[in-house]
Amino acid sequence: MRKTYKLYVGGAFPRSESGRCYPVTASGGAHLANAALASRKDARDAVVAARSAFPGWSGRTAYNRGQILYRVAEMMEGRRAQFAAEIDEADGIGPARADELVSAAVDRWVYYAGWSDKVSQVLGAANPVSGPYFNLSQPEPAGVVAVLAPPAGPLLGLVSVVAPVIATGNTAVVVASERAPLPAVTLAEALATSDLPGGVVNILTGRTGDLAPHLASHADVNGLDLTGAAPESAADLERSAAQTLKRVIRPGGREDWLADPGISRMTPFLETKTVWHPVGM
Numbered sequence: 001m002r003k004t005y006k007l008y009v010g011g012a013f014p015r016s017e018s019g020r021c022y023p024v025t026a027s028g029g030a031h032l033a034n035a036a037l038a039s040r041k042d043a044r045d046a047v048v049a050a051r052s053a054f055p056g057w058s059g060r061t062a063y064n065r066g067q068i069l070y071r072v073a074e075m076m077e078g079r080r081a082q083f084a085a086e087i088d089e090a091d092g093i094g095p096a097r098a099d100e101l102v103s104a105a106v107d108r109w110v111y112y113a114g115w116s117d118k119v120s121q122v123l124g125a126a127n128p129v130s131g132p133y134f135n136l137s138q139p140e141p142a143g144v145v146a147v148l149a150p151p152a153g154p155l156l157g158l159v160s161v162v163a164p165v166i167a168t169g170n171t172a173v174v175v176a177s178e179r180a181p182l183p184a185v186t187l188a189e190a191l192a193t194s195d196l197p198g199g200v201v202n203i204l205t206g207r208t209g210d211l212a213p214h215l216a217s218h219a220d221v222n223g224l225d226l227t228g229a230a231p232e233s234a235a236d237l238e239r240s241a242a243q244t245l246k247r248v249i250r251p252g253g254r255e256d257w258l259a260d261p262g263i264s265r266m267t268p269f270l271e272t273k274t275v276w277h278p279v280g281m
Contacts, residue, residue: 004034005181007042007205008188010049011198017041022206024182027092035181038206040214043173046202047220050144050171053199058141058169062117068195069113069167073106075190080106082186083155090154090180104258105159111261112163119168119266127274134277139270141169142247143222146215148208150228154180156257158187161227164265166200170223173215174203177228181205209233216240223247223269227255 004021006013020037057065076083080102088098120139127135145165150157154177165172176184188203204211208228216224216237224241226234226249234251241248247268 005036005185005205007036007038007046008185008192008201008203009042009046009199010052010202011192013188013192014042014045016206017045024180026089032089033182035185035205038175038204038211040211042204042206043211043214044218046173046204047144047146047215047218049199049202050173051220053197054141054143054171057166057171057197057200060169062120062169065167065169066113066116069109069116069163071194072191072196073109073113075194076102076106076109076187079186079190083183086180086182086186087155090182101153101156105156108156108159108261109163112167112266115164115263115266116167119263119270122263123267123270123272129276132279134279135274136277137272137274139168139267140273142269142271143170144220145170145172145223145225145269146218146221147172147174147225148212148228149174149177149184150255150257151177151179151208152254153257155183155187157227157255158184160255160257160261161225161265162201164261164263165223165225165269166196168266168270170269171200172202173221174201175208175211175215175228176203176205178206178208212237213240216246217243219244221246223249225249225265226251 016036018039021034022037024032083102084098123139125137129135217240224246
């Protein structure tokens with residue numbers, strides 16, 4: 001019997017508030033599963049869960065966050081065969097290529113786990129000032145980030161946009177690839193059995209075009225990654241986000257998810273705090 005996959009919100013797996021679902025098909029058109037069709041209420045619940053988790057997650061040491069991301073990589077490795085099968089079914093790329101993309105996704109978690117306690121050393125600074133003061137600048141997480149996952153690269157692309165958000169201490173509300181949501185649902189199951197606290201990552205499946213406007217205009221969302229937005233709607237979403245001064249990553253066209261990611265996806269959702277302190281006190 002085909003099961004109906006659920007959402008992942010606040011560390012739990014609720015059904016959609018509307019009770020609706022939509023069919024997920026393979027690249028050849030065969031029916032694979034039914035995915036939950038998230039509603040506006042589900043998006044609001046996900047933002048509440050992400051906001052509740054933010055103080056605890058951002059308050060952890062960067063080293064501890066890195067260890068948790070390493071654990072997520074281990075949990076993904078343990079479900080390699082399932083991830084590879086879902087990617088192959090979605091894109092019809094063959095088992096060998098699918099396994100390569102799973103390896104790249106696991107490595108991407110490890111990459112950002114290593115950066116979690118180093119990004120502040122790269123972006124922070126001790127600033128020279130004209131006076132008897134220490135002047136130190138330090139990056140801090142912005143808060144809750146809404147992420148529109150790319151329709152292509154349903155696993156590697158997804159990990160590439162989610163991992164940098166949480167590695168720096170933010171929490172995330174993710175709208176999975178509408179076309180191929182099953183790798184995102186399986187990732188949610190891996191996250192739930194890792195050491196990642198509930199609410200740090202919340203995954204919604206459904207129509208990106210329906211959910212994106214509500215997240216873009218939500219006053220309690222601090223950042224917006226438009227990577228998975230349709231080109232015709234990206235400008236409208238950016239204008240909506242500007243009403244609440246969100247930090248925005250604009251869609252960059254067709255991305256090469258296998259390329260070295262650098263730190264370009266970590267910096268947009270960081271704020272810089274500068275502290276002055278008198279010398280000798």
